[in-house]
Amino acid sequence: MKRLTSTQADFRTEFKRLLADRDSDTARVDGPVTEILAAVRSRGDEALCEFTNRFDRTNVTPATLRITPEEIAAACADVSPELLEALEVAATRIESFHKAQMPTDMKYVDAAGVTLGMRWTALDSVGLYVPGGKAAYPSSVLMNAIPAHVAGVGRIAMCVPTPDGVLNPLVLAAARRAGVTEIYRVGGAQAVGAMAYGTTTIAPVDRVVGPGNAYVAEAKRQVFGTVGIDSIAGPSEVVVIADGNNDPRAIALDLLAQAEHDPMAQSILITPDAGMADKVEQAVAKELETLPRADIARASWDAHGAIITVRDLDEAAGLVNEIAPEHLELMIDSPQPVFDRVRHAGAIFVGRYCPEAIGDYVGGPNHVLPTSRTARFSSGLSVFDFIKRTTFIEAQAESLRKIGPAAVSLAEAEGLDAHALSVAVRLAKLDGAR
Ligand SMILES: NC(=O)c1ccc[n+]([C@@H]2O[C@H](COP(=O)([O-])OP(=O)(O)OC[C@H]3O[C@@H](n4cnc5c(N)ncnc54)[C@H](O)[C@@H]3O)[C@@H](O)[C@H]2O)c1
Numbered sequence: 001m002k003r004l005t006s007t008q009a010d011f012r013t014e015f016k017r018l019l020a021d022r023d024s025d026t027a028r029v030d031g032p033v034t035e036i037l038a039a040v041r042s043r044g045d046e047a048l049c050e051f052t053n054r055f056d057r058t059n060v061t062p063a064t065l066r067i068t069p070e071e072i073a074a075a076c077a078d079v080s081p082e083l084l085e086a087l088e089v090a091a092t093r094i095e096s097f098h099k100a101q102m103p104t105d106m107k108y109v110d111a112a113g114v115t116l117g118m119r120w121t122a123l124d125s126v127g128l129y130v131p132g133g134k135a136a137y138p139s140s141v142l143m144n145a146i147p148a149h150v151a152g153v154g155r156i157a158m159c160v161p162t163p164d165g166v167l168n169p170l171v172l173a174a175a176r177r178a179g180v181t182e183i184y185r186v187g188g189a190q191a192v193g194a195m196a197y198g199t200t201t202i203a204p205v206d207r208v209v210g211p212g213n214a215y216v217a218e219a220k221r222q223v224f225g226t227v228g229i230d231s232i233a234g235p236s237e238v239v240v241i242a243d244g245n246n247d248p249r250a251i252a253l254d255l256l257a258q259a260e261h262d263p264m265a266q267s268i269l270i271t272p273d274a275g276m277a278d279k280v281e282q283a284v285a286k287e288l289e290t291l292p293r294a295d296i297a298r299a300s301w302d303a304h305g306a307i308i309t310v311r312d313l314d315e316a317a318g319l320v321n322e323i324a325p326e327h328l329e330l331m332i333d334s335p336q337p338v339f340d341r342v343r344h345a346g347a348i349f350v351g352r353y354c355p356e357a358i359g360d361y362v363g364g365p366n367h368v369l370p371t372s373r374t375a376r377f378s379s380g381l382s383v384f385d386f387i388k389r390t391t392f393i394e395a396q397a398e399s400l401r402k403i404g405p406a407a408v409s410l411a412e413a414e415g416l417d418a419h420a421l422s423v424a425v426r427l428a429k430l431d432g433a434r
């Protein structure tokens with residue numbers, strides 16, 4: 001864990017180092033991911049099963065890749081009513097938010113009498129990646145599948161790893177609740193490759209979405225172009241801006257909540273209160289003595305964690321814009337000015353009673369969010385990842401008379417004669433008809 005103070009002489013150098021500190025780990029997976037994707041592309045199911053059995057210590061064959069309806073029904077019957085109820089609370093809230101997000105079509109007639117419009121249509125097929133290496137993520141099933149279903153996607157395929165052959169029944173219950181149409185027991189880069197290129201068992205999809213570790217994130221980056229992707233939603237991140245008026249234990253747990261996802265996760269506290277910085281550092285150390293997933297959280301905190309003491313909250317907001325974190329928590333008395341200043345963050349959690357974990361499960365907005373500073377140019381998963389726009393133009397004779405001559409001039413200026421003539425012959429016909 002790094003302790004930094006914005007007034008220290010080498011602050012800018014150390015801060016830049018912090019921003020880049022996971023780049024070398026990410027670069028390390030590029031080569032292996034390229035090899036896995038090439039093998040799946042050329043050898044299909046055979047390579048898919050080979051990698052799955054090697055990395056997840058399973059024994060899948062092409063015949064057992066797909067999870068059957070009977071397996072899904074049996075697993076769902078194993079889930080307690082309390083958990084099903086909690087799943088329903090989350091699903092209903094996620095569904096409402098994403099329904100409200102759906103855009104409407106647009107159509108109007110302009111001054112030249114031309115009808116102009118734009119309409120949205122759902123993708124035919126999507127592939128959802130649901131992580132499962134170090135933890136099971138029923139919540140990520142809901143976050144992936146519900147917007148796809150709300151958007152009207154017909155085929156919703158899902159891949160999830162089953163380390164040591166174990167699959168959490170709640171993952172299957174969530175898939176059933178959210179309208180997933182097919183489920184495969186594969187994970188990692190090989191799952192992304194299978195959904196992008198297709199194999200005998202898994203038909204290719206139009207877009208691959210969902211979060212995952214560095215291998216999954218890199219695989220999505222590499223298949224982009226063959227298929228669409230959402231964002232690079234890799235190892236989790238949080239920045240907490242906290243003033244002196246906080247419970248240090250609550251802040252420490254917020255930091256550890258992201259750290260416990262992955263040794264490559266990153267948690268950063270920014271505070272104008274040096275006393276709070278010390279107290280949170282101590283509280284993190286104390287929690288790490290007892291947390292069940294302390295090994296992962298400690299690896300993340302030790303390697304990538306940071307506590308930065310700043311002059312004021314305005315400086316804190318400036319640093320957040322440079323970090324562009326996946327999650328930002330504002331644990332401060334008057335959050336509005338900082339909220340207004342922050343432009344780059346995947347999701348913002350406002351108020352001392354709104355920890356990030358609420359957004360992971362039951363807030364409503366999506367928890368699949370851009371990481372590794374990609375929040376500078378991309379957004380979290382939404383219905384917009386499952387629909388696309390088609391524009392249309394409808395013009396009758398009078399409208400063509402008004403706007404056609406300009407098109408002819410521009411086409412001639414570009415030296416594109418067929419373009420110019422395709423308009424000109426119609427204009428000539430109209431003139432002849434006069
Ligand atoms: N950004 C987001 O929106 C978001 C949301 C939820 C979870 N997450 C992140 O998802 C990730 C989940 O990670 P996970 O590991 O638990 O599950 P995962 O499913 O992402 O990864 C497991 C797979 O990684 C592959 N793998 C592991 N070691 C490998 C190796 N040496 N070579 C090649 N492939 C290898 C295996 O195929 C394995 O099945 C975490 O990083 C978590 O922070 C991100």
Ligand SMILES: N[C@H](CO)Cc1c[nH]c[nH+]1
Nearest residue numbers: 137139140236237360367
């Ligand atoms: N915090 C993760 C996104 O980085 C999402 C998640 C799912 N379950 C718990 N947390």
Ligand SMILES: [Zn+2]
Nearest residue numbers: 236257258360
């Ligand atoms: Zn989380």
